[in-house]
Amino acid sequence: MEWSVIGTGIAVIGFTYSFLRNFKSDVNKKIDRIEQRLDQQDDRMFWLMTGRKLSDAILEEKLKEKK
Numbered sequence: 222m223e224w225s226v227i228g229t230g231i232a233v234i235g236f237t238y239s240f241l242r243n244f245k246s247d248v249n250k251k252i253d254r255i256e257q258r259l260d261q262q263d264d265r266m267f268w269l270m271t272g273r274k275l276s277d278a279i280l281e282e283k284l285k286e287k288k
Contacts, residue, residue: 267275 264275267278271278
């Protein structure tokens with residue numbers, strides 16, 4: 222009787238741990254996708270407003286600071 226209770230407890234803890242770990246990784250993937258989409262939108266808006274790429278503008282500003 223004792224061994225079955227101990228085994229059941231270990232199994233429940235293992236299933237809970239694996240569920241929470243997978244849930245955490247799914248949430249992190251979703252957040253990464255959202256951040257990537259927002260970054261793409263920012264780049265597109267900058268391109269529409271200025272007519273050049275954001276990376277080019279950042280490089281230009283860094284070159285201005287060095288001079």
